[in-house]
Amino acid sequence: MxxxxxxxxxxxxxxxxxETVSGMLMAIGHRGPDGLGYVLDDHFAMGTVRLAILDPEAxxxxxxxxxxRYWLCYNGEIYxxxxxxxxxxxxxIAFQTHCDTEVVLQAWLHWGPxxxxxxxxxxxxxxxxxxxxxxxxxxxxxxKRPLFxxxxxxxxxxxxxxxxxxxxxxxxxxxxxxxLAAIYAQWTPLPExxxxxxxxxxxVGAWLSFQNDSLEQHTYYRLxxxxxxxxxxxxxxxxxxxxxxxQSVALRLRSDVEVGVYLSGGVDSAIVAALANTLxxxxxxTFSVAFEDKEFDESVEQQxxxxxxxxxxxxxxxxxxxxxxxCPNAVYHAEIPAFRxxxxxxxxxxxxxxxxxxxxxxxxxxxxxxxxxxxLFKETLLRAAWSDLSVEAKSARxxxxxxxxxxxxxxxxxxxxxxxxxxxxxxxxxLFSHELRFQNGRFSARLIQPGLVADPFAEITxxxxxxxxxxxxxxVEKAQWLEYKTLLPGYxxxxxxERMSLAHGVENRCPFLDPxxxxxxxxxxxxxxxxxxxxxxxxxxxxxxxxAAVVDKRKFPYRAPDAEAFAAAPPDYLDLIRSDTELAKIPxxxxxxAKRLTEKVLNAPPGGVSTKENQTxxxxxxxxxxxxxxxxxxxAPFVLSTGxxxxxxxVVDLRTGSTN
Amino acid sequence: xxxxxxxEFDETFPEESNLFMxxxxxxxxxxxxxxxxxxxxxxQFTEEEMTGNVLTSLAQIKKYVxxxxxxxxx
Numbered sequence: 001m002x003x004x005x006x007x008x009x010x011x012x013x014x015x016x017x018x019e020t021v022s023g024m025l026m027a028i029g030h031r032g033p034d035g036l037g038y039v040l041d042d043h044f045a046m047g048t049v050r051l052a053i054l055d056p057e058a059x060x061x062x063x064x065x066x067x068x069r070y071w072l073c074y075n076g077e078i079y080x081x082x083x084x085x086x087x088x089x090x091x092x093i094a095f096q097t098h099c100d101t102e103v104v105l106q107a108w109l110h111w112g113p114x115x116x117x118x119x120x121x122x123x124x125x126x127x128x129x130x131x132x133x134x135x136x137x138x139x140x141x142x143x144k145r146p147l148f149x150x151x152x153x154x155x156x157x158x159x160x161x162x163x164x165x166x167x168x169x170x171x172x173x174x175x176x177x178x179x180l181a182a183i184y185a186q187w188t189p190l191p192e193x194x195x196x197x198x199x200x201x202x203x204v205g206a207w208l209s210f211q212n213d214s215l216e217q218h219t220y221y222r223l224x225x226x227x228x229x230x231x232x233x234x235x236x237x238x239x240x241x242x243x244x245x246x247q248s249v250a251l252r253l254r255s256d257v258e259v260g261v262y263l264s265g266g267v268d269s270a271i272v273a274a275l276a277n278t279l280x281x282x283x284x285x286t287f288s289v290a291f292e293d294k295e296f297d298e299s300v301e302q303q304x305x306x307x308x309x310x311x312x313x314x315x316x317x318x319x320x321x322x323x324x325x326x327c328p329n330a331v332y333h334a335e336i337p338a339f340r341x342x343x344x345x346x347x348x349x350x351x352x353x354x355x356x357x358x359x360x361x362x363x364x365x366x367x368x369x370x371x372x373x374x375x376l377f378k379e380t381l382l383r384a385a386w387s388d389l390s391v392e393a394k395s396a397r398x399x400x401x402x403x404x405x406x407x408x409x410x411x412x413x414x415x416x417x418x419x420x421x422x423x424x425x426x427x428x429x430x431l432f433s434h435e436l437r438f439q440n441g442r443f444s445a446r447l448i449q450p451g452l453v454a455d456p457f458a459e460i461t462x463x464x465x466x467x468x469x470x471x472x473x474x475x476v477e478k479a480q481w482l483e484y485k486t487l488l489p490g491y492x493x494x495x496x497x498e499r500m501s502l503a504h505g506v507e508n509r510c511p512f513l514d515p516x517x518x519x520x521x522x523x524x525x526x527x528x529x530x531x532x533x534x535x536x537x538x539x540x541x542x543x544x545x546x547x548a549a550v551v552d553k554r555k556f557p558y559r560a561p562d563a564e565a566f567a568a569a570p571p572d573y574l575d576l577i578r579s580d581t582e583l584a585k586i587p588x589x590x591x592x593x594a595k596r597l598t599e600k601v602l603n604a605p606p607g608g609v610s611t612k613e614n615q616t617x618x619x620x621x622x623x624x625x626x627x628x629x630x631x632x633x634x635x636a637p638f639v640l641s642t643g644x645x646x647x648x649x650x651v652v653d654l655r656t657g658s659t660n
Numbered sequence: 661x662x663x664x665x666x667x668e669f670d671e672t673f674p675e676e677s678n679l680f681m682x683x684x685x686x687x688x689x690x691x692x693x694x695x696x697x698x699x700x701x702x703x704q705f706t707e708e709e710m711t712g713n714v715l716t717s718l719a720q721i722k723k724y725v726x727x728x729x730x731x732x733x734x
Contacts (some may be wrong), residue, residue, distance in 0.1 A: 414694070611687075
């Protein structure tokens with residue numbers, strides 16, 4: 001796992017290129033503390049900071065083919081690299097290392113862009129052809145690894161994290177109210193959105209080429225729930241789930257360093273931990289976030305799993321003050337406004353993991369999207385069937401939804417009935433499943449000055465309309481599709497996932513984000529039950545492997561204290577959203593609404609802040625912090641980052657007149 | 661309601677506005693509103709009646725609650 005950064009067609013003097021590219025790489029040094037390397041000629045420069053996991057000695061980057069024509073900077077892991085390597089060797093290709101980086105390079109040279117669909121893993125890479133002066137950028141199909149790019153004058157800049165662009169002379173960041181309104185409205189950015197003008201994230205499942213000043217984007221993978229897998233009985237389904245998830249965990253244990261597991265207290269990470277314990281020859285280390293505030297705490301289940309596995313269990317207990325103290329640094333690492341604070345504990349957990357000497361962790365992310373774990377899916381099933389159900393049936397179903405929310409109690413069933421009645425038909429084309437959630441989003445979008453953005457949902461409406469397969473999907477599949485395009489890559493895998501873990505040099509691997517697992521889930525979902533016991537088949541498949549209390553536990557969404565943490569002891573930096581002078585520096589924010597909201601949430605009685613107010617407060621605060629760090633640059637990046645400066649391991653200088 | 665939803669009813673946002681269509685109403689706010697009305701006016705909404713699009717605008721809420729209160733006292 002690593003970070004990559006670079007550029008082609010530089011506008012700056014050739015003599016300055018080493019300083020710029022190494023500055024960009026140092027800005028993301030936390031992603032790869034083990035070493036820094038770069039290559040440059042008169043037309044391009046790019047490099048890697050490396051977290052050495054496979055073949056630590058020979059895997060130093062950048063890597064070229066023997067002719068020196070093609071150069072690769074690669075971030076991620078291709079878990080099936082051994083199988084691909086054997087195929088390539090059978091085709092007569094000789095390898096110099098045992099690292100998956102070389103497999104990626106040779107796969108591209110041998111198969112071209114078709115290699116991408118063969119890769120099973122999380123990756124992002126830049127490949128430069130010096131002969132054709134062509135750059136290729138590519139990204140994995142589910143969004144495990146990021147890759148941002150932007151045009152600056154004639155130059156194309158790219159990097160694993162946008163903070164690398166802070167090191168580019170003359171480059172400036174500007175927040176984009178249109179993108180921000182969309183992010184506020186839908187919780188997370190869409191595949192290309194970043195919140196900053198002119199900076200794009202390469203969409204998942206896509207690659208692009210840049211040559212002769214022209215950008216071309218291609219899609220190599222479209223999310224689909226169609227499958228040829230046919231299962232006759234539930235027993236057959238359970239066996240297939242056990243086999244497929246086990247294989248996925250086994251693939252992700254391929255590493256030359258020790259692999260740990262993040263235990264949330266839920267069933268998904270418990271399954272991963274149990275399988276990792278069985279499949280690995282080493283004793284297992286597990287890592288968990290616990291909360292002083294018991295409303296958020298899942299320690300009981302975490303301990304149950306750790307005790308059963310006899311793992312070396314490390315607990316990071318989070319107090320309100322931890323959220324407040326680490327918020328600015330975590331937001332700096334996240335780079336994108338966040339709708340809840342739950343990513344901040346993950347920042348602290350990865351620090352603890354890194355201190356324990358663990359570089360790679362497995363986690364349960366992706367199971368809820370694949371096996372229908374969210375209440376959102378049940379809610380969609382209910383609303384879609386609403387007009388066909390009796391009052392009694394509606395009432396019974398409503399009682400099964402969102403048990404963790406205080407306003408979803410049985411005593412409020414009449415009110416919920418009135419609410420669902422209003423959301424039983426589609427009002428937003430293609431977005432039926434998410435319309436209730438988006439009501440909260442409309443509230444958050446009011447942070448933007450009135451009249452500045454016509455419709456915060458315009459882009460997401462166009463996104464679903466533009467997908468050729470979307471219209472034919474069932475309501476629940478559409479809900480899944482939206483989750484795979486928004487919350488999963490836009491927050492769970494990024495802000496709460498790899499941006500936090502790699503802030504401290506920890507790589508996160510997700511066995512449920514495996515194409516075989518996702519296809520199998522599509523073949524089993526709603527085939528043997530009505531979907532109202534979330535992830536039932538997955539739970540049953542691993543009953544006996546995971547403690548019963550965890551198998552039978554209701555889905556408990558991972559959350560952390562939001563506005564209440566800041567209300568308990570307001571930090572100085574809240575001035576950014578409380579002072580008129582500071583707020584005025586962000587011209588697109590509606591100061592009246594922002595101040596009214598802030599004062600309301602900071603002075604509310606316990607339990608008096610609603611979901612929409614919490615999320616809007618977090619959006620406002622993170623937007624203001626990002627403005628402070630990236631737009632106004634009022635704090636030095638190295639104060640905000642974890643400050644890792646990887647040693648320089650390789651410099652390949654191919655500039656005209658260079659002696660290298 | 662203005663405090664709960666951070667809105668102001670005026671000529672640009674009349675009391676007849678459908679609060680769901682305008683994006684004002686969320687699940688938490690709606691449940692809070694129903695709880696408040698039930699307590700304040702000592703009335704009870706039934707599951708059956710709530711499937712009849714009864715509480716969608718401020719004007720409709722006023723009308724419906726007034727009718728329920730009247731029915732209770734007669």
